[in-house]
């Protein structure tokens with residue numbers, strides 16, 4: 001499954017609210033239908049304003065109950081409860097490539113639907129039809145329906161190159177699942193009040209490294225409504241905390257039999273990562289932030305050494321920004337099951353400020369320091385730049401990815417994990433190969449190449465390496481013009497401190513640069529980043 005399934009996933013991501021990649025300028029505009037729809041919605045809106053609002057559909061309340069009883073054999077039973085003003089036919093869908101691809105790793109099957117009474121009891125069975133991306137529920141006027149289905153996670157083919165298809169998989173004693181692959185979503189109805197409830201009858205170790213959701217709920221609704229907090233939701237692996245003068249070990253906590261959390265919206269629901277099974281965790285605390293290492297297997301290096309590496313990276317990045325973006329940072333080390341010819345040695349995926357790193361099972365301590373550390377530093381940095389300062393506009397990916405890659409190398413150097421000459425060598429080789437030596441140089445603007453996340457590997461490498469080069473060159477230009485050293489440091493800190501929670505736009509970046517340095521950099525960006533002019537050579541990388 002190469003290109004085709006990616007396209008299906010791309011369609012799905014666009015539909016579920018992830019930012020769609022922009023069309024290249026030469027292709028015809030293909031979204032007239034949506035423009036017309038938007039105009040129609042605007043017209044309907046004004047009609048409602050005149051006629052009254054009693055006919056506006058109420059948002060649907062969604063509750064997902066996940067039963068872990070069969071998780072050890074790779075199966076989750078999920079009950080989806082929809083409440084409210086339901087249409088006569090309600091389409092419940094998964095990504096197209098996931099629902100209909102029989103060779104994939106995730107299968108949803110055995111659907112069953114009922115109307116539910118006020119007490120939650122099943123009143124009558126409801127018909128279910130199979131559609132291309134999921135099921136169509138005939139609600140027949142019900143205001144409360146329960147839809148039960150089983151998610152079966154057989155091993156994803158190792159030849160599948162797309163790392164996103166390896167996130168949901170069986171692990172020792174349980175499963176690791178991504179929200180976007182297991183939660184059916186209703187199409188075409190507004191949604192509010194999302195709840196995820198996990199039944200954990202055998203009290204197996206359980207990790208939900210997306211604590212922002214849970215912690216937000218604790219402060220908003222009171223602790224009684226959320227059962228996962230500091231040190232909860234997982235089984236600590238003995239006395240393995242690493243206390244230092246600045247750190248206090250977190251309170252020991254039991255594994256909850258039931259876990260409740262409330263995603264803010266469907267995007268949060270899709271971002272959720274849930275792991276259960278034979279998981280070991282180690283924790284350390286830095287200020288208000290719990291830093292956590294979790295793994296589902298034995299490695300050639302000690303857990304404690306990996307924990308210390310993660311802690312040093314986290315503390316350096318927290319020190320750079322002045323605080324942590326969330327009150328828990330989790331790094332999950334797992335085996336890399338990808339065997340395709342174009343595989344990478346190490347993969348990193350972040351959700352919130354938590355990081356899943358997939359490594360070769362034979363990774364040595366030296367390889368962890370040399371290779372995996374940069375993936376961990378990169379993905380963790382996205383907790384600040386990408387998540388807290390939100391990456392939503394594809395034309396800003398050159399900056400989000402470029403700055404994150406550059407700063408990851410600088411953070412590793414500052415943390416004493418990489419020697420400066422090693423960092424210079426790694427960065428320099430990458431920029432020479434993927435930017436200066438790339439056939440796209442001078443032909444495609446860096447911002448355009450970086451924005452097309454589904455582009456060829458060569459193009460993505462060019463866009464990201466170009467983004468690193470652009471951030472370095474921008475920093476040097478601003479330093480010369482303003483007399484400040486490393487002005488981009490202060491620009492990043494200011495974006496985080498003053499605009500966290502807001503999307504990063506080109507205007508916001510330009511305004512922040514002007515506020516810090518007094519330089520109006522619009523024409524420079526037009527020339528080197530959004531234009532095809534080759535960037536000036538960089539004088540110092542670190």
Ligand SMILES: [Zn+2]
Pocket residue numbers: 378382401404
């Ligand atoms: Zn990245």
